[in-house]
Amino acid sequence: MKTIALFGGTFNPVHFGHLRMALELKELLELDEMRLLPSRQPAHRAEPGASAQARRDMVALAVENCPQLQLDERELNREGPTYTVDTLEELRQELGNNVSLSFCMGLDSLLGLPAWHRWEKLTELAHLIVVTRPGWQIPQGGEVAELLAQHRGEPEHLRSEAAGRILLREQTLLPISATGVRKLIRSGRSAQYLLPERVYEYIQAHRLYQRREQL
Numbered sequence: 001m002k003t004i005a006l007f008g009g010t011f012n013p014v015h016f017g018h019l020r021m022a023l024e025l026k027e028l029l030e031l032d033e034m035r036l037l038p039s040r041q042p043a044h045r046a047e048p049g050a051s052a053q054a055r056r057d058m059v060a061l062a063v064e065n066c067p068q069l070q071l072d073e074r075e076l077n078r079e080g081p082t083y084t085v086d087t088l089e090e091l092r093q094e095l096g097n098n099v100s101l102s103f104c105m106g107l108d109s110l111l112g113l114p115a116w117h118r119w120e121k122l123t124e125l126a127h128l129i130v131v132t133r134p135g136w137q138i139p140q141g142g143e144v145a146e147l148l149a150q151h152r153g154e155p156e157h158l159r160s161e162a163a164g165r166i167l168l169r170e171q172t173l174l175p176i177s178a179t180g181v182r183k184l185i186r187s188g189r190s191a192q193y194l195l196p197e198r199v200y201e202y203i204q205a206h207r208l209y210q211r212r213e214q215l
């Protein structure tokens with residue numbers, strides 16, 4: 001079965017932490033496609049300081065010379081709050097049921113999953129690839145623990161089943177956050193080497209993250 005994975009984020013801005021994680025997951029799990037999916041209007045956090053267009057442009061620049069990663073713009077073209085379940089439904093309609101679809105997230109996101117819009121539907125539509133971040137524990141009780149017990153899967157399921165598994169992957173994450181990048185720039189310091197050079201040049205050319213309200 002063809003395997004397509006989505007790596008969703010606000011990408012405000014995209015940085016090497018995101019890019020290495022996406023690339024490593026694609027290679028280690030031998031996925032056919034890994035798409036970066038910038039969220040237009042994240043329902044769960046304040047409006048990002050950089051526009052959807054700017055965040056899209058930065059992801060486009062970041063993946064330009066990387067054949068393993070692609071940009072998926074569909075959430076940017078949809079009005080209203082961005083919900084992952086809507087995106088997965090749209091993709092299912094487009095791709096049918098014979099393609100394996102996965103949504104990648106950090107363990108911190110998995111712990112907050114019960115607050116996501118129509119969250120129980122997510123595992124009907126896709127697999128979840130969860131990367132454990134240092135300092136986070138897998139829950140022993142509650143809704144997420146139950147979900148894990150029901151859906152826990154192994155890498156081979158990604159190719160043999162279209163959806164429904166939760167894969168836990170331990171991976172070293174680069175200690176970079178978009179918040180950290182924005183704070184450096186706002187305070188007049190350099191964020192060079194934390195993100196692709198072309199993205200850094202874009203931030204400078206468009207004077208992003210220099211005002212307090214863009215933090």
Ligand SMILES: Nc1ncnc2c1ncn2[C@@H]1O[C@H](COP(=O)(O)OP(=O)(O)OP(=O)(O)O)[C@@H](O)[C@H]1O
Pocket residue numbers: 008009010011012016017018021104105106107109173174175176177178179180
């Ligand atoms: N350093 C990192 N390495 C790997 N994955 C990361 C890293 N930072 C964030 N992620 C993951 O990337 C996805 C998108 O994250 P997001 O766009 O919110 O980035 P962020 O750097 O965490 O941003 P912010 O600091 O604004 O919260 C999430 O699934 C998150 O878990």
Ligand SMILES: O=C(O)c1ccc[n+]([C@@H]2O[C@H](COP(=O)([O-])O)[C@@H](O)[C@H]2O)c1
Pocket residue numbers: 007008009010011037039042043044045082083084085109115116117
């Ligand atoms: O659908 C939801 O309700 C939902 C709630 C929180 C986060 N998400 C998605 O999770 C991804 C990571 O979000 P973030 O805030 O860490 O950038 C991104 O693709 C969001 O659209 C989705």
